[in-house]
Amino acid sequence: MEHTEHTPHIVVMSPHGGDGDGAEHLTAARWHVTGVSDEIEAFSTLRSGQADLVLLHLPVQETMDMDLPAVLRSVADDAYLPVMILAGDADEDETCAYLDSGADEVVSADAAPAELIARARALLRIKDLHDQLAASRASLGQALQRERKLMTQLRRDNAELRDLATTDPLTRVQNVRSFHDLLAHEFHVAKRYGKPLSVLMLDLDHFKVINDTHGHPSGDYVLKELAVILRQSVRESDGVARTGGEEFAMILPRASRDQARCFAERIRQEVDRRTFSVHGHDIHVTASVGTATFPEDAEITDPEMLFYCADQALLEAKESGRDRVTAFGDLAPEVRRRLRSGYLAVGGPAAAAASKAAS
Numbered sequence: 001m002e003h004t005e006h007t008p009h010i011v012v013m014s015p016h017g018g019d020g021d022g023a024e025h026l027t028a029a030r031w032h033v034t035g036v037s038d039e040i041e042a043f044s045t046l047r048s049g050q051a052d053l054v055l056l057h058l059p060v061q062e063t064m065d066m067d068l069p070a071v072l073r074s075v076a077d078d079a080y081l082p083v084m085i086l087a088g089d090a091d092e093d094e095t096c097a098y099l100d101s102g103a104d105e106v107v108s109a110d111a112a113p114a115e116l117i118a119r120a121r122a123l124l125r126i127k128d129l130h131d132q133l134a135a136s137r138a139s140l141g142q143a144l145q146r147e148r149k150l151m152t153q154l155r156r157d158n159a160e161l162r163d164l165a166t167t168d169p170l171t172r173v174q175n176v177r178s179f180h181d182l183l184a185h186e187f188h189v190a191k192r193y194g195k196p197l198s199v200l201m202l203d204l205d206h207f208k209v210i211n212d213t214h215g216h217p218s219g220d221y222v223l224k225e226l227a228v229i230l231r232q233s234v235r236e237s238d239g240v241a242r243t244g245g246e247e248f249a250m251i252l253p254r255a256s257r258d259q260a261r262c263f264a265e266r267i268r269q270e271v272d273r274r275t276f277s278v279h280g281h282d283i284h285v286t287a288s289v290g291t292a293t294f295p296e297d298a299e300i301t302d303p304e305m306l307f308y309c310a311d312q313a314l315l316e317a318k319e320s321g322r323d324r325v326t327a328f329g330d331l332a333p334e335v336r337r338r339l340r341s342g343y344l345a346v347g348g349p350a351a352a353a354a355s356k357a358a359s
Helices: 023-028 039-047 060-065 068-075 092-100 113-166 176-193 207-214 216-233 257-273 303-319 333-345 349-358
Strands: 009-013 032-036 053-056 083-087 105-108 197-204 239-242 247-253 275-278 281-284 287-294 325-327
Touching: 009 023, 009 039, 023 032, 023 113, 032 039, 039 068, 053 068, 053 113, 068 083, 083 092, 083 113, 092 105, 105 113, 113 176, 176 197, 176 239, 176 247, 176 287, 176 303, 197 207, 197 216, 197 257, 197 303, 207 216, 207 281, 216 239, 216 247, 216 257, 216 275, 216 281, 247 257, 247 303, 257 287, 257 325, 287 303, 303 325, 303 333
Parallel strands: 009 032, 009 053, 053 083, 083 105, 287 325
Antiparallel strands: 197 247, 197 287, 239 247, 275 281
16 A cells, blocks of 8 residues: 555665765655765654665675664664665675665566566555554553543542532531441441450430520531530541431440440540630530440340441430430339330331431
8 A cells, every 4th residue: 555645755874965866766656755975864854754765786795793783773763764785786685684684675676667666665555554543542541541531530530420429518428328337247247256246326405495596507626526525536447427416326346335335425525524615715515425235225226226226325415304324224124125025126227217207
């Protein structure tokens, strides 16, 4: 396939600068021919990036001593530069020496013009294929680079979406859905390996008064600061979530009832000691906390019941005076049995939703 996009550019290098060295035959083929007499001129022409073929008419020893085919290709920017040798009376050994030195074709100086043109055209077809392959590789490289950028952006977008789907937008802790997913997972692990699992439910006391007195932005500030306290208080393996307006939940893997109680008391005291300063106003709040622990609380048989029992302990803490910690195990046995029966009677997890709606 002959070039159709541009006229082939042939560089003829000989002691005569290309005069009478087959250049007239190439010109007759309507190709552009540039004659050069030494390697310096050849290098300058090749660096222009327009040469399609080089025709050398030099003594065999000079060609091999200078390693011209390899040197000329290293100067050219093209992926492939064909080199043709126009030899005088080259014998078989000299022809092989030319080819071994890197030449692509050896043509006798006495060859008919038609043969010279045909052999040059064959090399140009090979170059055209190399150029197409180089262009395809460059295009593929650009496409792969764009693909990598898109994949990087996609991973970033997916991470942001996961964050939006699992995080409470105000406090930046887990939302209800991700909390229950984590709870189900941790309950399965605790049950399988016989490890304790505790859940804490925390609610700010009289939070409505803060919103009514200081405004909702101040209330939001208190909630965000409370979330910071909780995140700083838990272990790396624990989970913190906002499960309601001013209600938070914490998952404590491998924490017994006593450990959960101590942890809850420490958080309650930290909240009680903290003064939230908002727009020049000091706001003091207290928190009530309920805890439940599997398997120490024998009534608990599934993750949602663990959540429900911690929530019932929280309700007891609020009803008995607020600003305190109550464990589900602190409730009277008949109360625990009644709560379990009520939970199971309404279909398990629905009891937790009904209880929260009522409160």
